[in-house]
Amino acid sequence: MAGSKLAIEGKISIISFILGLGVVIIPLIRTYAGHLDWVFDYLTEVRGKIAIALYIAVINGFLLIIYKGPLYKVAVRACFLGFTFGCGLIISFSQTTWTHFGWYMCSLSLFHYSEYLVTAIINPRSLSLDSFLLNHSVEYTVAAISSWVEFTIEKLTFPELKQLSWLSLVGLVMVLCGDFLRKSAMLTAGSNFNHIVQNEKAHSHVLVTDGVYAFFRHPSYVGWFYWSIGTQVMLCNPVCIAGYTLASWRFFRERIEEEELSLIHFFGEDYLEYKKKVGTGLPFISGIRINSS
Template identity: 85%
Template sequence: MLGDTLWYCMSKVRSDIEVCEVCSWNEFQGIHGLVLVYCALKALFTTRLIHPIIHTFIQAVFLSMSALSVIHSRSALWMHRGQLAHGSFDIQTGGAVKQTIDLEMTPSEPQVAVRACFLGVTFGCGLIITFSETTWTHFGWYMCSLSFFHYSEYLVTAIINPRSLSLDSFLLNHSVEYTLAAVSSWVEFIVEKLTVPELKQLSWLSVLGLFMVLCGEGLRKAAMLTAGSNFNHIVQNEKAQSHVLVTSGVYAYFRHPSYVGWFYWSIGTQVMLCNPLCILAYTIASWRFFRERIEEEELSLIHFFAEDYVEYKKRVPTGLPFISGIRVN
């Protein structure tokens, strides 16, 4: 009933091409997103008796549309602010003041939509596998975890630091090594699934991996939200005027909580898949990557905050095993 009511309200608002206030358009898009999320959940729990192909299609479509609507909601707001594009307003005088909004799309928006749709479809297919009677359930968990990670990276960046938002915020094209690592994990899982199927039936190990993934994901997103506009996917070499040293929240326990979360998330995905080779490879590769990344980042942080960061460094560990960061004499 709630979803049907929201859908009706959304349809009524959408039929009116004249919007009284810019925020009304954004509120409408927010409702649009909530309705589609509701429909996705409704499809998940009420289409079990429908043909599996239709079941998969419905969930994938609604989940991808949910992702697109959320992004469209945020982009409309930023366009109005002049951060991603500009809007032209035709203000009519006499009687009630009305604003007719003409928002232009930036060249990257179609590419954002494609990536969001792809991640939404992947998440939807992962849900199908998860709730189906199959021995591939753990791979469904993995698909949901991977797609949610990349989508939430973009979404949280959009919320906390829209000025730095770009296609790279999805982290889908992080590096060649990252892509090779992902493909390697898929190959190992499939090969071992077909040749040594009992290796993939260790439910307790997969549950442990899922726990690591959830904790790692939660810690990373908590770090991003705590840092706010100070967070950036790229190590900054120049201090912005608004850049401050964040030492509260999860940063009171780890100097680099976002890296800690990502580290255990990446290993957790392989534990979830019961991939012995990739568990070892991911652990070594991730440890080396974050050791170098932390040393590079701390050079900038010491340059930005001098003694304040040095004192903070003495009090709080990095959070990663056997990584202490750059040495300060």
């Protein structure tokens, strides 16, 4: 069952993501030899918007015909993320002041898609639409929208603030390293990884202490923490940098304490010994106090 689920849903997500990514063909065809210096201007014109709208309609219609029910829901989400990634690439390689927002679009869409794909690989039994993390929480959605609003307002009022390329590069490195660490943690944990904190120990559940877990007790959270902040550093969003740092820190502090209660219950002294040797990896977060457990 697990293998067939991966073969169907995982493969469909890959195909759909690539179909969405195919939007990059539009400006390449339009500019013949692939000169991207004026692609952004073209896509903001009426003809460019019509071309993109037609592409979306055709691809969505194709997916709707090919896949039904739950499979279509997987396909349309993966396609949307591929489309967003493609648009991000177009903006990133165009000569426009929105370049760094293009980086952000690529980072955001790839993060969410890879969450689903890696889950399909390591733990297909837990795979669901929630594995995309698109509906993570109301707070997460509000935070994302707030970053878009801040970027737009500051770009219109203080455009020079959004052209700090060195700062955006720092953010890009944070994003790449953070996402790499998180996915490494997921792959290392394998079937032990789950997006939802588990309150009951499965028969296959083992304590993972090797790989990146030898350096951080919660590497997936460390990766997500710095990825999240990195997206705002990339956008040069001073308000959201502070807001994301505080909100992410509080979220992971509570999440780690909740998770460690279960881990101590599952593995007892083995986890307590591991906890003594390896830190959480997050600043000023030590996890649940052993005396209170």
